[in-house]
Amino acid sequence: MKINKSLSMALVLVLSITSILAQKKKKQKSNYILFTNVNIFDGTSETLSNGMSVLIENNMINKVSQNIKAPRGAKVIDGQGMTLMPGLIDCHTHLMINGKGLSDIENNQTWEDLALRGGAMAELYLSEGFTTVRDMGGANGGLNRAIAEGNIDGPRVYPSAAFIGGRGGHADFGNYSSKPGQETQMQRLNMTSEVAGPNDVIMVARNNFRQGATQLKIMQTGGVASLFDPWQLDGMMVAEIKAAVEIANSYQSYVGAHSYAKKSMMLALDLGVKTLEHGFMFDEEVNNKMIEKGAYITTNMTAFSPLLADIPALNDPRNQHKLQTATAAFKNYIPNVKKLKPKRGHQTDCVGGPDACQKQIAYEKHLGAEFFGNYETLKAMTSTAGEIVALSGPVVNPWPNGKLGVIEEGAYADILIVKGNPLKDINVIGANKEWFKAPKRDGVETIKIIMKDGVIYKNTLGK
Numbered sequence: 001m002k003i004n005k006s007l008s009m010a011l012v013l014v015l016s017i018t019s020i021l022a023q024k025k026k027k028q029k030s031n032y033i034l035f036t037n038v039n040i041f042d043g044t045s046e047t048l049s050n051g052m053s054v055l056i057e058n059n060m061i062n063k064v065s066q067n068i069k070a071p072r073g074a075k076v077i078d079g080q081g082m083t084l085m086p087g088l089i090d091c092h093t094h095l096m097i098n099g100k101g102l103s104d105i106e107n108n109q110t111w112e113d114l115a116l117r118g119g120a121m122a123e124l125y126l127s128e129g130f131t132t133v134r135d136m137g138g139a140n141g142g143l144n145r146a147i148a149e150g151n152i153d154g155p156r157v158y159p160s161a162a163f164i165g166g167r168g169g170h171a172d173f174g175n176y177s178s179k180p181g182q183e184t185q186m187q188r189l190n191m192t193s194e195v196a197g198p199n200d201v202i203m204v205a206r207n208n209f210r211q212g213a214t215q216l217k218i219m220q221t222g223g224v225a226s227l228f229d230p231w232q233l234d235g236m237m238v239a240e241i242k243a244a245v246e247i248a249n250s251y252q253s254y255v256g257a258h259s260y261a262k263k264s265m266m267l268a269l270d271l272g273v274k275t276l277e278h279g280f281m282f283d284e285e286v287n288n289k290m291i292e293k294g295a296y297i298t299t300n301m302t303a304f305s306p307l308l309a310d311i312p313a314l315n316d317p318r319n320q321h322k323l324q325t326a327t328a329a330f331k332n333y334i335p336n337v338k339k340l341k342p343k344r345g346h347q348t349d350c351v352g353g354p355d356a357c358q359k360q361i362a363y364e365k366h367l368g369a370e371f372f373g374n375y376e377t378l379k380a381m382t383s384t385a386g387e388i389v390a391l392s393g394p395v396v397n398p399w400p401n402g403k404l405g406v407i408e409e410g411a412y413a414d415i416l417i418v419k420g421n422p423l424k425d426i427n428v429i430g431a432n433k434e435w436f437k438a439p440k441r442d443g444v445e446t447i448k449i450i451m452k453d454g455v456i457y458k459n460t461l462g463k
């Protein structure tokens with residue numbers, strides 16, 4: 001009895017301390033920022049809402065209205081009639097995979113080279129207006145930790161950790177002379193994997209989530225610029241894809257598949273894959289299946305650039321034939337997307353290091369608008385991309401408390417203020433019609449404010 005009594009006394013004590021702490025927490029003062037005199041692109045609407053104000057409370061959007069009274073102590077920022085819009089989202093990056101090429105990464109770099117350049121890539125993306133990226137292979141949880149601790153500036157990162165793929169597939173970055181099953185540097189660093197059967201997939205997939213992945217990335221088909229894998233290859237067996245989907249679902253998350261050929265895309269969707277990466281043979285049947293399954297597609301438009309042949313890897317005679325057959329097979333992608341308007345996310349898919357990627361990021365923004373118009377490409381970088389990152393579900397999504405990619409009450413405060421109307425002129429968010437010849441730049445002059453999670457990282461409104 002005595003023991004029980006002291007136990008219940010202890011419990012009362014604990015409960016009252018908890019409630020004191022809760023009250024204390026409630027009384028903590030909110031931090032307010034009020035943007036006035038802005039025209040809003042909200043991520044979903046095809047027109048701007050003019051003469052608006054947006055109130056930020058801590059890291060969330062508290063109110064969007066024509067007239068908002070500034071709360072006591074609020075910092076008020078006059079938007080000078082500029083456009084306030086969601087921070088951009090890139091649905092397919094590789095922040096940690098950067099160097100002169102894959103063999104350079106495998107042979108000439110250590111984790112220090114990779115980590116420091118990865119940090120520079122994170123800073124680059126933020127300076128280009130991206131407040132969120134979905135990293136589709138290579139980045140583990142460390143990048144988010146370094147950003148959260150304030151060691152580097154960067155976007156929110158949704159990492160996939162190691163690519164999941166088989167020998168000779170699109171995730172095989174080993175040297176020609178390496179033996180099957182022989183560990184490579186990139187495997188050791190959990191940036192890629194070599195799976196042979198569903199058991200290997202289970203092991204790598206679980207390890208990926210353990211290391212901070214928010215979703216999985218499988219290399220279902222081959223590629224064009226890579227060495228060993230024909231783009232038509234079905235590089236993973238049904239049982240392997242199923243295993244990846246099952247493990248992802250056990251974390252209430254999902255799988256994205258690098259997938260080119262139509263039959264591979266249809267199979268992936270049937271097996272529960274939620275995002276088609278690249279998906280170049282997209283057509284009406286694929287679109288219908290995507291709608292049925294609640295799936296999305298993300299495509300890098302540089303694949304359709306006339307400048308593509310200037311990429312050194314594609315000049316390799318071993319890849320020339322792949323390029324020709326791929327160009328013929330993918331020719332209907334753009335007309336099909338224009339006609340069918342699938343749920344599509346923007347992606348840059350750059351693997352070249354900060355200097356090369358800065359140019360590619362700007363060029364990809366331009367191509368999206370060139371092919372599909374400003375509104376469609378802006379939606380692919382904001383509201384639709386926000387839906388895609390949210391597929392990671394309530395358990396492993398690091399930011400499950402609000403939407404990303406929209407300006408609305410209750411969404412995360414990821415905001416750009418840009419000079420000009422991006423629905424009319426895509427260059428105001430940093431698009432550039434030049435690719436390799438573009439001059440080096442330090443951020444985007446017309447992006448005046450960059451806010452992520454309620455924190456202002458850039459403010460040149462006065463300039």
Ligand SMILES: [Zn+2]
Pocket residue numbers: 092093094136349
């Ligand atoms: Zn990629």
